[in-house]
């Protein structure tokens with residue numbers, strides 16, 4: 001059976017994900033390189049939210065250089081526990097090679113960058129893209145929201161996709177920016193022995209839906225790696 005939503009709460013998921021998926025490979029380096037470019041291009045600062053951070057803070061090291069008010073979030077409690085462990089124990093665990101890559105991109109010492117990230121992350125919270133508030137009981141709005149390999153993992157239908165994007169739109173301040181990166185044309189993806197659901201869509205169609213929701217897409221790219229991959233930057 002294909003796993004979805006609650007299955008991200010499986011105790012073994014974080015370790016399986018880091019060991020089998022978030023490895024120092026071309027796909028992950030490409031993701032971190034685009035994130036670095038995105039953050040460098042930003043002229044705004046303010047409140048930054050990452051949705052679906054997963055079990056590690058790898059998605060926010062570049063952001064933490066410009067933003068000192070970052071919220072990490074995820075649907076799964078076991079991932080939240082891993083993020084809190086990083087924040088309290090200061091353990092980069094087995095993402096060190098990926099962090100080293102980001103520190104080289106940013107021209108920073110890895111320990112200095114980690115210390116900076118630890119200071120910049122002000123909140124770690126549960127989130128659900130499919131919930132209208134995204135973060136339960138939190139009405140605050142953000143200036144930048146980023147998602148890496150999350151949007152299409154959280155959706156099973158086009159209706160879910162529209163709903164998620166509308167929720168993100170409403171969570172941004174006017175003029176706020178969304179950065180989204182992921183794989184396309186995939187019906188599922190593998191983490192260890194488990195197969196997780198992934199909404200199958202072409203990136204051109206995805207970008208059309210993003211604009212239908214009300215975003216203005218300012219930058220859009222697609223790459224062919226082991227799977228077709230895209231990123232877009234869009235504002236409210």
Ligand SMILES: C[S@@+](CC[C@H](N)C(=O)[O-])C[C@H]1O[C@@H](n2cnc3c(N)ncnc32)[C@H](O)[C@@H]1O
Nearest residue numbers: 008052053054075076127128129148149150154
């Ligand atoms: C492929 S992982 C990506 C993790 C992380 N962004 C990374 O790149 O290392 C997908 C993540 O999305 C989270 N997720 C799934 N459904 C979600 C939802 N409805 N709202 C928020 N996060 C969700 C999962 O718990 C998981 O951590």
